Amino acid sequence: MNSTMQDAPLSITELFRHGAQVFPDSEIITFEGEQARHTSYAKVAERVNRLAGALRTLGIVPGDRVGTLCWNHQEHIEAYFAIPSMGAVLHTLNLRLPPPQLAQIINHAEDRVVIVDDSLTPLLASVIDQCPSIENVIVVGSGEVSGLGEPLAYETLLAAESPTFAWPEIDERSAASMCYTTGTTGDPKGVAYSHRSVYLHSFAVWATFHLDDRGRLLIIVPMFHVNAWGTPYAGWLVGSDLLLPGRFLQPQGLCDFIRQERPTFTGGVPTILTALLNHVQANGGDVSSIKTAVCGGSAVPATLITAYRDVLGIELWQAWGMTETSPIAAIAFPPKGTAPEDEMIYRSKTGRVVPGVELRLVDDSGAEIPHDGEAVGEIEVRGPWITASYYNAEAPEKFHDGWLRTGDVGNIDARNYVQITDRSKDVIKSGGEWISSVELETLLVGHPAVAEAAVVGVHDDRWAERPLALLVLKPGASATPDELRDFLAPKVARWWLPERWTFVDELPKTSVGKLDKKLIRAEYGREKFSVIELEHAKR
Numbered sequence: 001m002n003s004t005m006q007d008a009p010l011s012i013t014e015l016f017r018h019g020a021q022v023f024p025d026s027e028i029i030t031f032e033g034e035q036a037r038h039t040s041y042a043k044v045a046e047r048v049n050r051l052a053g054a055l056r057t058l059g060i061v062p063g064d065r066v067g068t069l070c071w072n073h074q075e076h077i078e079a080y081f082a083i084p085s086m087g088a089v090l091h092t093l094n095l096r097l098p099p100p101q102l103a104q105i106i107n108h109a110e111d112r113v114v115i116v117d118d119s120l121t122p123l124l125a126s127v128i129d130q131c132p133s134i135e136n137v138i139v140v141g142s143g144e145v146s147g148l149g150e151p152l153a154y155e156t157l158l159a160a161e162s163p164t165f166a167w168p169e170i171d172e173r174s175a176a177s178m179c180y181t182t183g184t185t186g187d188p189k190g191v192a193y194s195h196r197s198v199y200l201h202s203f204a205v206w207a208t209f210h211l212d213d214r215g216r217l218l219i220i221v222p223m224f225h226v227n228a229w230g231t232p233y234a235g236w237l238v239g240s241d242l243l244l245p246g247r248f249l250q251p252q253g254l255c256d257f258i259r260q261e262r263p264t265f266t267g268g269v270p271t272i273l274t275a276l277l278n279h280v281q282a283n284g285g286d287v288s289s290i291k292t293a294v295c296g297g298s299a300v301p302a303t304l305i306t307a308y309r310d311v312l313g314i315e316l317w318q319a320w321g322m323t324e325t326s327p328i329a330a331i332a333f334p335p336k337g338t339a340p341e342d343e344m345i346y347r348s349k350t351g352r353v354v355p356g357v358e359l360r361l362v363d364d365s366g367a368e369i370p371h372d373g374e375a376v377g378e379i380e381v382r383g384p385w386i387t388a389s390y391y392n393a394e395a396p397e398k399f400h401d402g403w404l405r406t407g408d409v410g411n412i413d414a415r416n417y418v419q420i421t422d423r424s425k426d427v428i429k430s431g432g433e434w435i436s437s438v439e440l441e442t443l444l445v446g447h448p449a450v451a452e453a454a455v456v457g458v459h460d461d462r463w464a465e466r467p468l469a470l471l472v473l474k475p476g477a478s479a480t481p482d483e484l485r486d487f488l489a490p491k492v493a494r495w496w497l498p499e500r501w502t503f504v505d506e507l508p509k510t511s512v513g514k515l516d517k518k519l520i521r522a523e524y525g526r527e528k529f530s531v532i533e534l535e536h537a538k539r
């Protein structure tokens, strides 16, 4: 039997229309260092129409890719709506990529137009000769432009267009936007989100993050990475004020912006939220307007969650996801009825699966293993906002009978709480037994002297692999490997305790601020670190 329901396509155009009509007075605020630039949804909506007109004048037609090389700001929001709603594909470019990789993904996506911040024109200029698909460059901002000849000016283009645009009908399964993985564990691969997937994911983010039009959402996660976790779309859908820090992502800039504009909600990777906490502890700063922050992208130490609660009065919610999952797949809320003293057991887990996403755990042979909170395997996911392939790239090893293989290894309990212990490429197998590098890292940063920690597996003649711990100590702090082993000893199995230690000034990070373990292992191989080996601790 057919249903009697109307068949309205699920599209970004609809998200856009709703926010613009229902919340014309909600604000879009861009930080510019000292001052913030304020505007309303109504004004932005008009400019979205003008931008679509400008791109059509430049010959952009449905299906064409339009790149953005931009920080988080008002014009990037405009691109987020105009490009997909006109049927073209928004391709957010990661401005921290090394130039050869940037050129590689522009060429792979065949971007015809790139919208670029004035401050980022030197980066685009360094690759443009290698990117024959780019026909036009549009520069945002009136600052100096270098090396791009006579590019088009964003404001001039918008001024020449009509404030209305005839939005085409959209096939909800067509591509709306694309993002390349950061290549932490391999070459970057393109994920193309559909209108339908962005629409459904926006509803999930709205509900999961409890967003509404009383909230002021500070978007720290870069808009070039996984649509800033979907927060611009979800926030706009329900009329939250959107606070955009521009390029002022250092703790001092964020603190100034927070003090002036008083956001209520934010999110970020652990490295950024740790830096913010350390800054407030060292220098003071009023971040009291923020009640909640989502943290994910890599494991969130329990000590960070408790410090946010106790020092800043902010509830930190750990979430899990990846470029391929749009990204929201799980969030760590304690189950109903949890006693206050037990809350941290759940808050420090990786997360509980969100509605719309299905999880399963498989062993090395691909057979399903139980969700009992103990059996360890690779996590596989499926659902309407999980990718089923990569754009123009074969990767059969990443898919399994219609499920995405996440490459994350861990356990799942009976209620579908996930605990990730490692990425499959980072697992440490010592004498045939697993050691969780993620658990050692999150414990080590709980030591008062430790600012950052990384643990990688390195060759060992006897055990095949043993953990090497790399540490960055807090300024002025000191700790010896033996002290750190004593600190870990009551918390983990004895054979997990590393006997190889090294102290460094900083840890190599990827373009989105995650530990670059591939590089750490390579540098260890090239003997770049001076490693302390505790002979007395060797087993």
Ligand code: ADP
Residues within 6 Å of the ligand: 180, 181, 182, 183, 184, 185, 295, 296, 297, 298, 299, 300, 318, 319, 320, 321, 322, 323, 324, 350, 406, 407, 408, 420, 422, 423, 512, 514
């Ligand atoms: P990349 O391009 O490096 O894959 P992503 O942002 O897509 O970049 O990274 C996704 C990965 O980040 C996940 O597969 C997982 O390994 C890690 N990750 C994300 N959130 C968490 C979390 N809460 N705990 C542990 N790891 C996480």
